[in-house]
Amino acid sequence: MIQEVIVVEGKMDVVAVRRAVDADCIITDGFRLRSAAIRSIRGAYEKRGIIILTDPDTVGERIRMRLTQMFPRAKHAFISLEDATGAADGDVGIEQASPAAIRRALACVRTPMERPVPIFFMGDLLRYGLTGRTDASVRRARMGRRLGLGFASAKTFLQRLNTYGITREEFQSALEELP
Numbered sequence: 001m002i003q004e005v006i007v008v009e010g011k012m013d014v015v016a017v018r019r020a021v022d023a024d025c026i027i028t029d030g031f032r033l034r035s036a037a038i039r040s041i042r043g044a045y046e047k048r049g050i051i052i053l054t055d056p057d058t059v060g061e062r063i064r065m066r067l068t069q070m071f072p073r074a075k076h077a078f079i080s081l082e083d084a085t086g087a088a089d090g091d092v093g094i095e096q097a098s099p100a101a102i103r104r105a106l107a108c109v110r111t112p113m114e115r116p117v118p119i120f121f122m123g124d125l126l127r128y129g130l131t132g133r134t135d136a137s138v139r140r141a142r143m144g145r146r147l148g149l150g151f152a153s154a155k156t157f158l159q160r161l162n163t164y165g166i167t168r169e170e171f172q173s174a175l176e177e178l179p
Contacts (some may be wrong), residue, residue, distance in 0.1 A: 002106065004051045004075060005044035009063060012095035017053070020102035026050075031063055041071065051075045051109055053102075055093045056084050056151050072112065076164070077105040078150025081141060108148025110164040119168065120161040125154055128175055139178060146174035 002023040014025040026040050044050050052074050054060035083101035085092050125131040130140050131154035141151045149160045
């Protein structure tokens, strides 16, 4: 069983997570984040710790940012956009991810650094084709999957590299795996 409580957006996300792992979950009920949900999350954060696992879409990222402001030492797991997209209908969400994809994301949980050290800069993303190229978003998605950072815009990807303490060695190793 996972020690921390996993924070997800909806009921179907809980079903998907429980198909993959033995874990307790709390539902945010989308972006609303009602006071009851916040109290539950705060209690879990203080007693057991939390892992934020939101959908890899705009709303999911907003929820993640809001929760991160409230709970700065929360851990984060990211599902890749590819793994969270339903084959039949194209819907995006944790509920669309396979148990293997959820386990993969939870195996790569990241904790933000208290004082991030800027190791990476926009020039690094340019140099390695992670921005400024027609295929840059695809390359970032692949790198995000390998590094456990999920899909993100160039600016957000850069922030994640530095916030989650990705080393140059980890970055280079993931870069070498790109086609």
